[in-house]
Amino acid sequence: MQASGDPSPDSGRTVGVLLSGGLDSSILLGDMLFHGQRVQPFYIRSGLVWQREEMAALAQFLRAMAAPRLAELVVLDLPLDDLYGEHWSVTGRAVPDGASPDDAVYLPGRNALLVIKAALWCQTRGIGELALGVLGSSPFDDARSPFFENLEAALNCPPAAPIRLTRPLAELDKRGVMELGRDLPLEWTFSCIAPVDGLHCGACNKCAERMTAFRSINARDPTRYSADGKR
Numbered sequence: 001m002q003a004s005g006d007p008s009p010d011s012g013r014t015v016g017v018l019l020s021g022g023l024d025s026s027i028l029l030g031d032m033l034f035h036g037q038r039v040q041p042f043y044i045r046s047g048l049v050w051q052r053e054e055m056a057a058l059a060q061f062l063r064a065m066a067a068p069r070l071a072e073l074v075v076l077d078l079p080l081d082d083l084y085g086e087h088w089s090v091t092g093r094a095v096p097d098g099a100s101p102d103d104a105v106y107l108p109g110r111n112a113l114l115v116i117k118a119a120l121w122c123q124t125r126g127i128g129e130l131a132l133g134v135l136g137s138s139p140f141d142d143a144r145s146p147f148f149e150n151l152e153a154a155l156n157c158p159p160a161a162p163i164r165l166t167r168p169l170a171e172l173d174k175r176g177v178m179e180l181g182r183d184l185p186l187e188w189t190f191s192c193i194a195p196v197d198g199l200h201c202g203a204c205n206k207c208a209e210r211m212t213a214f215r216s217i218n219a220r221d222p223t224r225y226s227a228d229g230k231r
């Protein structure tokens with residue numbers, strides 16, 4: 001399990017990958033390319049407060065990873081402000097801080113919403129697998145096997161083209177994923193849910209998780225955090 005060095009032979013098969021611009025899905029993409037996979041990347045644009053920074057980082061990451069096996073990013077729109085209303089992910093107010101528990105950053109229906117458009121894109125264009133960078137250590141019910149098995153079954157109802165939903169990182173915790181991706185250009189990933197002037201705030205739940213992630217593998221954190229860390 002590594003993401004650097006001589007890549008494997010081309011697998012000849014294309015797999016869709018959902019990207020958020022964060023560490024896990026970016027590392028998944030790098031690892032799949034390394035292992036010879038042809039990859040069709042997706043980003044779902046939902047209008048949440050960190051979208052601009054996330055998309056900017058993702059564009060840089062994909063540029064850094066450019067390879068014949070990497071298709072052009074497909075951006076799909078799925079606005080959520082009408083659904084989430086006054087939620088902190090839309091308003092940017094009362095965002096869970098660095099002392100909040102992991103489950104404070106749950107976004108209702110997140111994985112179902114992300115999967116549905118990308119999976120249908122794949123099914124209507126002959127791609128039979130959509131991979132997600134979901135970790136086994138995720139605290140959320142919609143990141144576990146029963147959820148994905150049921151969603152996959154629904155998507156595969158005839159006459160829809162068959163599709164598999166895969167979670168290649170499901171056996172790993174955050175530290176394991178960081179080890180996998182330690183040689184990737186992770187400075188071009190974005191995790192913050194309360195960006196300040198285009199930078200990571202350094203004070204929110206996700207920034208705290210990001211700092212811990214780099215510390216867990218004794219790697220230098222290349223992230224530029226906002227100097228004031230205020231939100």
Ligand SMILES: [Zn+2]
Nearest residue numbers: 192201204207
């Ligand atoms: Zn932050």
